Amino acid sequence: MREMLTGGELDVLTGDYLAELTMLILGRDRLRDPTAGYARTFLRQLEECLGIAHERGVRIVTNAGGLDPAGLAEKVRELAARLGIPVRVAHVEGDDRTADHPGSLTAHAYLGGFGIAECLRAGADVVVTGRVTDASLVTGPAAAHFGWGPTEYDRLAGAVVAGHVLECGAQATGGNYAFFAEHAPERLRRPGFPLAEIHADGSSVITKHPGTGGVVDVGTVTAQLLYETGGARYAGPDVTARLDTVRLSQDGPDRVGVRGVRGEAPPPTLKVGLTRIGGYRNEVAFVLTGLDIERKAALVRQQMEDAFDAAGSPPGEVRWELVRTDRADADTQETASALLRLVVRDRDPRAVGRSFSGAAVELALAGYPGFHVLAPPGKGAPYGVFEAAAVPQDAVGHVAVLHDGRRVTVPPARDTRVLEDVPEPPLPAPPPPGPARRAPLGLVAGARSGDKGGNANVGVWARSEDAWRWLAGELTADRFRQLVPESRALPVTRHVLPGLRALNFVVEGILGEGVAAQHRFDPQAKALGEWLRSRHLDIPEALL
Numbered sequence: 125m126r127e128m129l130t131g132g133e134l135d136v137l138t139g140d141y142l143a144e145l146t147m148l149i150l151g152r153d154r155l156r157d158p159t160a161g162y163a164r165t166f167l168r169q170l171e172e173c174l175g176i177a178h179e180r181g182v183r184i185v186t187n188a189g190g191l192d193p194a195g196l197a198e199k200v201r202e203l204a205a206r207l208g209i210p211v212r213v214a215h216v217e218g219d220d221r222t223a224d225h226p227g228s229l230t231a232h233a234y235l236g237g238f239g240i241a242e243c244l245r246a247g248a249d250v251v252v253t254g255r256v257t258d259a260s261l262v263t264g265p266a267a268a269h270f271g272w273g274p275t276e277y278d279r280l281a282g283a284v285v286a287g288h289v290l291e292c293g294a295q296a297t298g299g300n301y302a303f304f305a306e307h308a309p310e311r312l313r314r315p316g317f318p319l320a321e322i323h324a325d326g327s328s329v330i331t332k333h334p335g336t337g338g339v340v341d342v343g344t345v346t347a348q349l350l351y352e353t354g355g356a357r358y359a360g361p362d363v364t365a366r367l368d369t370v371r372l373s374q375d376g377p378d379r380v381g382v383r384g385v386r387g388e389a390p391p392p393t394l395k396v397g398l399t400r401i402g403g404y405r406n407e408v409a410f411v412l413t414g415l416d417i418e419r420k421a422a423l424v425r426q427q428m429e430d431a432f433d434a435a436g437s438p439p440g441e442v443r444w445e446l447v448r449t450d451r452a453d454a455d456t457q458e459t460a461s462a463l464l465r466l467v468v469r470d471r472d473p474r475a476v477g478r479s480f481s482g483a484a485v486e487l488a489l490a491g492y493p494g495f496h497v498l499a500p501p502g503k504g505a506p507y508g509v510f511e512a513a514a515v516p517q518d519a520v521g522h523v524a525v526l527h528d529g530r531r532v533t534v535p536p537a538r539d540t541r542v543l544e545d546v547p548e549p550p551l552p553a554p555p556p557p558g559p560a561r562r563a564p565l566g567l568v569a570g571a572r573s574g575d576k577g578g579n580a581n582v583g584v585w586a587r588s589e590d591a592w593r594w595l596a597g598e599l600t601a602d603r604f605r606q607l608v609p610e611s612r613a614l615p616v617t618r619h620v621l622p623g624l625r626a627l628n629f630v631v632e633g634i635l636g637e638g639v640a641a642q643h644r645f646d647p648q649a650k651a652l653g654e655w656l657r658s659r660h661l662d663i664p665e666a667l668l
Contacts, residue, residue: 125169128317129176131333135269137177138261139186140291141166144577144638147255148399148508150190151229161191167199171207178209178249185240185261189252191230193217194525197252212527214243216253218520218534221396225513229401233394233520236361237283238274239534240264242524249527255397257360259287262320270324274362274538281365281387282326284358289330289348289382293317295572296330296348297338300650302570302657307339315339327383329375340378343570343587346624350583352574354630355619356546361394361517362537363387368546368621384623392540393514402509402637403440403469406476408484409498410464413450413457420492421446421464427491428466431483439468439475445645463498465645469507476504510577510638548620552593559665565607566657568667569595573653578635580649582656585626591667592625598661604629607659608652 128137141163153160166188177184189196197215204211216239225231232255241264243251253260266272266283274280289296296318298304304312316336321329330345332338349370356368364387371384412420425444432438447463454460466484468476481501488495517536524532565584568591573582584599586592601618605611608631615632634652635644646652 125173126176127336128319128333129173129180129182131316131336134180134182134319136183136185136265138265138290139166139184139188140258140261141186141188142190142255144397144399144510144575145508147190147230147232147397148510151399154191155229159195162193162196162199163188163190166196167203170200171203174204174207174209174211178211183244183249183251183265185244185251185253185265187253187256187261189215189254191220191232191254193252193254197250197525200250200252211249212247213250213252214246214248214527215251215525216240216243216256216523217525218522219253219255221515221520224515225396225398227400228398229508230399231396231513233396233515234361235394235520235522236260236390236537237262237264237267238362239522239524241268242532242534243526244268246526246528246530246532258291259284259360260362262287262290262322263362266322266326275389277363277387277389278385279324279326279387280363282328282382282385283322284360284363284365284387285349285367285370285382285385286320286322286328286330288353288358289345290318290320292348292351294338295351296344297332297336297340298344299338300572301344301347302566302572302654303343311337311339313337326385327381330380330382331378340380342372342374342380345372345380345382346585346626347570347572347583349624350581350585350621350626350628351572352576352581353583353628354581355617355628356621357388357543359391359543361390363390364541364543366546368549368623370623372624389539389541390517390537391543393516394520396513396515398511398513400509400511401506403471403507404473404476404504405467405469405507406480406501406504407465407467408481408501410466411461411494411496411498412464412492413461413494417446417448417450417462421462423492424464424487424495427487428483435479435483437472437475437479439470439480441469443467473504473506478503480504508638512577549622551596551620552589552622554597555590555593555664555666560662561665561668562660563663563668564658565599565661565663566654568663569657571653571657573649573651573656575635575638575648577638578633580631580634580652582629582631582649582653583626584629584653584656585624587625589625592622594664594667595625595627596620596622599627601629604656607656607661610634
């Protein structure tokens with residue numbers, strides 16, 4: 125926060141503190157302490173930086189309110205009074221739908237940006253929200269600054285795209301970037317945060333403060349545009365942005381123009397994110413060293429399954445995974461070892477508690493040679509589940525609570541449009557046939573992946589027209605399933621975005637019940653794209 129406030133010009137500082145997992149964490153915090161439910165880190169940052177923001181005339185908009193935006197707004201007022209800083213604090217509420225979903229830990233609708241805009245137009249210096257869309261933190265200030273109305277869809281869509289680029293911080297300035305090795309290490313060691321210069325027509329330039337680390341180019345912005353999205357229509361509560369209309373240009377060093385974004389009326393419903401406790405889980409990682417790795421794994425698996433049978437109540441879900449990190453004739457013990465992970469889940473904590481951990485530990489002197497584990501299993505811990513539901517736009521009481529206490533009702537979208545997939549556009553002509561060789565996909569394509577509940581998305585893009593012509597024809601949904609065997613029995617949808625020279629794959633159900641359930645080794649699919657890039661295909665030598 126201090127870097128953004130002191131590093132250069134800024135009108136509005138936004139802070140995105142909420143993810144699907146964060147809502148679950150805040151919900152569990154509130155069970156222990158009814159006054160909890162917001163991001164306390166925001167208050168700690170604000171104590172250091174509120175004076176700087178006030179001196180520089182920078183407004184602050186944040187969703188750090190989490191489950192209790194009114195509570196956090198009051199804490200900000202108390203902090204400002206203690207520091208002697210005269211700031212006007214407003215908040216947005218109406219997202220809480222928990223009462224409508226019995227059994228859920230949290231249930232919150234994703235609100236749009238017009239509640240934020242109301243607070244800013246009335247003169248707020250700090251606006252605190254609960255669950256709004258990540259992009260709303262940008263569309264709200266832009267609508268307030270330029271006076272946009274709710275049906276100016278192209279302008280709003282441009283701000284949504286800018287907000288989506290900014291939402292994950294340094295991911296737009298070289299963080300987690302597929303082609304990081306092409307940049308000098310000192311540039312990426314400490315990347316700065318991105319900012320957007322937004323214009324009245326909704327176009328923007330993505331850049332960063334002068335002298336900060338990292339890099340902003342068409343590639344880093346493309347990667348973030350593909351992150352955690354689906355098809356060409358990117359739906360939000362205020363507008364549906366057409367990602368197939370985005371045009372990027374390198375406007376100078378660390379400056380990328382974002383233009384041409386078209387918008388459509390938003391869907392008639394708002395997304396509601398539900399979290400609940402799904403059950404209890406435990407795990408143990410057996411270390412297998414040296415020779416006979418497969419037979420050692422089979423022995424301990426048989427012994428543990430015998431222990432489950434003897435207990436009379438085996439866990440409801442048992443997952444084994446052998447990770448072959450070992451090498452032959454290794455010169456260190458660690459590189460001579462493989463890991464056998466055992467994960468168990470059950471609704472009854474007893475089924476994954478002492479009986480499970482006891483069974484694993486009691487094999488220490490009665491199992492395979494060299495028996496040891498990475499860490500003794502504990503008593504088991506609850507895991508969460510994220511689910512998505514929907515609520516009609518007009519059923520949500522979206523309210524802006526202004527700094528003077530006035531309550532302003534934010535009307536639902538005036539016009540709506542049921543979301544439909546965009547037909548696949550015509551594909552470019554394939555490149556002429558020529559010699560090819562087996563090589564990793566990542567030599568010619570970048571990728572970025574992420575999660576939405578139990579689904580994963582993998583965005584893949586080419587950096588030249590020739591590579592795009594090959595990629596569009598080669599990387600079909602069926603080829604994706606071949607390269608990612610975990611997806612072979614799952615629905616895989618391919619979306620084509622020619623303007624970005626990109627394909628976006630959505631894999632349904634690969635993450636089970638979501639990140640909090642830790643269904644998979646990489647529970648948020650953060651590295652799924654990098655795995656895909658490491659897979660080998662027959663690639664035209666002209667591209668290599």
